[in-house]
Amino acid sequence: MYTDLVIEHFYNPRNVGIIENPDGYGKVGSPVCGDLMEVYVKVSNGHIADVKFRTFGCGAAIASASMASEMVKGQPLEVAGHLTDEQVAVALGGLPEAKMHCSNLAATALHAALENYYEEHPEARPSEQAE
């Protein structure tokens, strides 16, 4: 049911852990539902200088967090802010339909971490995202 790429990321997840004194922190999901994800970001010169995540969840949850962290590391905040859960799933070669909704949370968690950063640094918010 999982692609080889999902399995590969699951067994060797990238960017696992926490960042002490992060610039942004986001947490989404619910342990009661079986998937909880938290993302830490370090921002430098308008770019994601570092990103770490921790996940309680299934294969899809861990693999999507790993893939999303690779996709945004080193990227401008604007680019990271546009990442969608669907793009993460596509990059993994697809996810089972049942996993799309509950386990594919990485981009959403990343957005929560960016929002947390913009709360402290409103000037850094890309203008098109300003609301």
Place this chain on the structure above:
Amino acid sequence: MSSDSRSVYMDHAATTSVDPRVLEAMMPYFVQGYGNPSSLYRLGRAAGKAMDAARVKVAEVLGARPTEIVFTSCGTESDNLALRGTALASRSRGNHIVTTSVEHHAVGNTCAQLSREFGFEVTYLPVDSAGTVNPDDVGRAITGRTVLVSVMYANNEVGTIEPIAEIGKIARERGVPFHTDAVQAAGSVSLRVNDLNVDMLSLSGHKFYAPKGVGVLYVREGTPLQPVQTGGGQERLMRAGTENVPYIVGLAAALELAHAGLSAEVERLCSLRDKLIGGILGSIPDVHLTGHPTLRLPNSASFAFWGAEGESLVLHLDLAGVAASSGSACASREEGPSHVLEAMGLDATLAQGSLRLTLGRENTEQDVDYVLSVLPGIVRKLRAMSPIYVPDALRQVTGGSVRGTGAAE
């Protein structure tokens, strides 16, 4: 850690391999002895004789009459026939079914349909924290309108064995037919229907080393039952369709083999199971044994790990060569977490870390040692990346009974 390519199958509650002796017994009925048991000529009569002999063997293991054995295509079909067949045959007498909140979906979803489409009222009895039904609850739930009681013999997720004989006694005193889904119990515990006080009993061949695609429903003479599948007059009108002769022969051979060597195999499996349970509870912190601590299937060890999700445990065990399963929401095809663990009152987050290891004939002590050597590292790895794992947090959600007796209260 596991550089060797060891392969350990510990999911015998899901399915078993076909015993070579069973396959050998089946082989004459595919290419040479392929006759239809309903045919008059010798080829058909030979197939009919093979089926009759199989029916006698199954009846002997159950302590039943051969005429009380109905061959079906699987355990689910047997459950469907028992529930729908009895309920629909009894509509003039009542509209109430008593069952439990921990049944297999073959029973649960059939009850739900009988309720939805035929207006039956269904009482789903609760279980205690070990997953055990209280027989007195059955007695209290039966009304003058009750047409069937159905309680599983042993639970497929946590291995808890239900007090079937006691429940059967109560149902009989009240004059209500009693069905038990014995799909997980077969090959592990006695199936003597008169000791168990059951009127109907479901079996599935592939849980005891026969192939997938064949099952049995025992129906005590006089039990109200109408066919669910109609057509020709096979199986004494109770299950139409040309009989699957080779598979029926295989099921009977497998059941006979399983129950001939039962006590020795049960002793062996209990010893392996207890080593597995003791090893896991002793080497991994924050793990809860699910199901009854002692009144459980000889081959079943089931756990809930705090802070390590079930599907991830299963995938990592697979990488290490171990086949196991989980009832976590993510690992199952259901929307929510396991209805069994929920009914047992297990904390919802803890229930997401469920793992079931079920032993079988080919498992050895080395297999148990191997699982005990790889599992602690897997749990550690998942907890290290888990935002919810805090050592000792489990003590709070289980009221202190960390080292797992589910029957603590």
